[in-house]
Structure formats: C-alpha cells, structure tokens
Amino acid sequence: MNKLNYIPMNRIIYILALLIFTACGDGPNIPDDVKWEIIKEEPNKALGNDNVEVKLNKKIDEKILKEIALEIHKDRKQYEKLWISYYIPNMTNGIAWATTHFTPDLEVEIIGSTEIEDQETSKTSDIEGEIIGKWRSEKSLMGATLILYKNPEGILMMRTAFKDGGIMIREVLESTQERKSKYQDDNEHGEYYILESNGNLGMYGNDGKFDEAVKIE
Numbered sequence: 412m413n414k415l416n417y418i419p420m421n422r423i424i425y426i427l428a429l430l431i432f433t434a435c436g437d438g439p440n441i442p443d444d445v446k447w448e449i450i451k452e453e454p455n456k457a458l459g460n461d462n463v464e465v466k467l468n469k470k471i472d473e474k475i476l477k478e479i480a481l482e483i484h485k486d487r488k489q490y491e492k493l494w495i496s497y498y499i500p501n502m503t504n505g506i507a508w509a510t511t512h513f514t515p516d517l518e519v520e521i522i523g524s525t526e527i528e529d530q531e532t533s534k535t536s537d538i539e540g541e542i543i544g545k546w547r548s549e550k551s552l553m554g555a556t557l558i559l560y561k562n563p564e565g566i567l568m569m570r571t572a573f574k575d576g577g578i579m580i581r582e583v584l585e586s587t588q589e590r591k592s593k594y595q596d597d598n599e600h601g602e603y604y605i606l607e608s609n610g611n612l613g614m615y616g617n618d619g620k621f622d623e624a625v626k627i628e
Contacts (some may be wrong), residue, residue: 429628440478445471447479451508451587460492467499470508470526473519480511480519492578499523501625502549524554532556532572533627539563544622546612557604557612559583559594571595571605 451464480495487493492514496507508523517595524532533556535542540562543546546579547556558570571579588605595603605613607623614622 418467418511430482431578431611441482443477445469445475445479447497449483453488456489459490461490462489463493463495464507465497467497467508470499470524470529472525472618473521475516476511476519476521480513480517484513485516499549501623505550506553508549523549528574529554529556532574533558533575535560538570540568541566544606544612545627548614548622548624549620549626552624556627559612567594569594593622 432624437544438491446468447465449463450466451572451626454461458524465479470516483495484493488515492525493512493550495511497509497511499508502508502523504613506522509519509521511517511519522567529547533545533547535545537559538558538560540560543559543561544618545558549552552571555571555573558572560570567585569581573579581598583594583596583604586593586595590624591608592606594606598600600616602614605615605620610626612624612626613620614624
C-alpha cells in the first residue's frame, strides 16, 4: 500500500460527517424536523451584497428563522448586505413567505401567515350552513384562508379570512367551465375561482391564472 495515499478510517468517517453537516447546514439550535436548502444564490462581490433564496419544508417561528439566517451568514460575512428570502411548500416564486436580511444588522420578518394564524383563519365554528371546501393562498393572499359554504338559505358564499383578523364574505355564483366548477362574485377586477382536478382552488383574472390556493382540512 502506498503510505502517501493512505488515509486512516477514522479520518474518513470524520470527513464524511463534516461534509454531511455542511450540506444540511443544520445548526445546533435548529430542530431535526426543520429542513431547509438554498435553491438560488446571486452574489455580487463588486457591490458587496448577496441574494439567497431558501426552501423550507414547513412554516417555522422567528427564533428558528434567525438560527438558519446565522448559519447561512457565517460563510458569507464578506458581504456587507445579505438578503435571504424563504419559501414554503407550494410557494416557489413571487413574494417570499419570510425574510432575514443582514444590512448589516439582522432583521427578521414573516410576511405570510404563521401556523398559529392558520389555526385561527381556518376555524369554521361561527359559520352557519354546509362547508363545501377550505383552501389557503400562500402566494397572493399571504396565507389567508378561503372557505366556500352554503348558508341556511342555500346561497353559496365565499369567506376569506386574513391573518390580521379581517374577514371578507361574498356571495358567489356557480357555473361550469371546461367541465370544472367555476365560482365568481361581483368583484370589479373580473376575478374568479376554478376548482382544479387536484382539489385546489385556482384563482384567475383577466390575464389568466395568478394563484392556486391549496386545499386544507
């Protein structure tokens, strides 16, 4: 055996463990059930800034966001400004669910809804009538919950519950478009909903589909 090329087995195990840790990027204060990965990065050394996009496996609180931000920042301290945007499942572009920006101090902001806010907006205890479906729009409505129901008079209603506690209720008319159920209210923007084949609620306007609210229980 060539001794110059020999690497002890314990050294190999150490290197592999280090590589796995670096790839996962999980810091000591990040729970095991929280998974994240960098999906896009645009550094600009000339201007001293860097844009990073991160995909999360679920919604997390500000404390964990801060830990992930610090983990990302530790290898990018050469940038005076580091902008980090976070996206959750079913949300891959547009407005980020949350951001952690170093400019240079760290600022953490959750733009969309939190799990606690989701629990509140999805409640139906105050709705009288038959619940037909519930969906959540993470993209265009920042985590608002849409609830389609039929009131005691048999009229279809769409209730949109926002994370700040605001509620909008409108009567909707049901029709069929390309063998799919279409729901439309009297909004002045020409927007309407299509019940997609996957159970989600497509959101359409004059320029076509702009969002798809995900079905929830």
